[in-house]
Amino acid sequence: MTILGLGIVGGIAATTYLLFHDTKESANINLYDAEVANDNNDITVDFHEEFLPVDDGLSLYISTTSPKNEDIKGIVQIIHGMNEHARRYQDLANFLAKNGYLVVTSDNRGHGFSIDSTNPHGHIDSYQRLVEDQVAISNYIKDKNPGLPLYLYGHSFGSLLARMYLQDNDFLIDKLLLTGTVAHFKMSKIGCALANIADKLVGSDKSSWIIQKLAQVGGEGDDWITNDEKVLKDIEKDPLWMSTYDNSGIATIWKSNLDLKADEKYKLTNENLPILSITGAQDIVTGGKKGLEDTRKTLENIGYKNIEIIDLPNMKHEVINELDNERVYDLILNFFDK
Incomplete structure (x- = not known):
């Protein structure tokens, strides 16, 4: 490597080292604190919360919402996004x-209530572990x-x-x-490389400012999320909403994006799986x-044959939290019902 090349690498390393700070410690939040207690008072459904132990000792927070005195058509399992938690899907x-439908939501490890000393808020070892x-x-x-x-x-x-779930497990589900x-x-390849450099230099449990900036696909603020101002205000005061990930968490997010194109990792046992994407x-x-x-x-390159894409005008990222979300709810219900 040339002296110039070494200088560039050294500069990146030094910058990454200087721009890190400790990830904030996991909030001391109890499931039943008044501030975060689930306010699902809808008496027309059955609601239940529990913790599911998994093989590495972590207990995952899950909730189930099901019909009262009615036959169940199917199960809907929800995986939430970055920064958020299961309770945002209660409506x-x-x-x-x-x-x-019986609906099961969960907090991804390192989010909400799915935390412990090894998995604090903002820390994710790998997307494989989440899957x-x-x-x-x-x-x-x-x-x-x-x-x-199961949908x-x-x-x-x-x-x-x-989509990473599909790699080895598409036979478990009936719709996506x-x-x-x-x-x-x-x-994403550059993002993975920089996050891994930060990981090696300052530790996977630290958070680099520059890595955080690279991961902010929406830029500063939350107004890219939805047009509904009430939802944005709810985010501001949500005690379970996370603002940062550590270096390992950011690397995991970039790696999951990179592996969208890793066709060889998909075993494809359910090629006719109905897949619907609804976006704004x-x-x-x-x-x-x-x-x-x-x-x-x-x-399609992986081998899936039943894919529908719906892109809705005048909507942003969280279509289920948009001003016209009734339309989205109906699209979702129609997809599950047919």
Whole structure:
């Protein structure tokens, strides 16, 4: 390597080292604190919260919402996105339960209540570990409800995890729904490399300022998320909303994006799996029409044959939290019902 090359590498390393800070410690939040207690007072559905132990000792927070005194049509398993948590999907869960579905939501490890000393807020070792958690939830809920179809729904980062879930486990599910469908970004390879450098230099449990900036696909602020000001205000005061990830968490997010194109990792046992993507035309993470078409082609190259893309005008990233979300709810219900 030339002296210039060594200088560039050294400069990147030094900059990364200087710009890190400790990830804030996990908030001391109890499931039943008044500030964060679930306010689901809808008496027309059954609601239950529990913790599911997984093989590495972490207990995952999961909740189930189901119809009262009504036959269940199927199971909907929801994977949430970056920064957020399961309870942001409670309104949708209530809607689906009233229409005959058992809905299971969970906090991804390092989010919400799925934390411990090894998995604090903002720390994720690998996307494979997150997928293993979701598979454990799938098997748990299927064992408790034998014979019911299972529909997987992933939003944003959850849409990446849902597609990683397909690599080895597409036989477990009967339909796949994606919203806030993240496009493959060419810079994901660079993002992985920089995050790994930061990881090696200052530790996986530290948070580099420059790495955080690279991961802010929406830029500063939250107004790229939705047009609904009430939702944005709710985010500002949400004690479970996270603002940062450590270096390992950022590397995991970039790696899941990079592996969208790793066709060789997909075993493809359910090629006719119905897949629906619902996005907002103002959503910057989809890559626009070009990005959505690339998403379709990527899934088709893997071998999936039943893909539908719906891009809704005047909507941003969180289509289920948009001003006209009733339209989105109906699209989701129609997809699960047909």
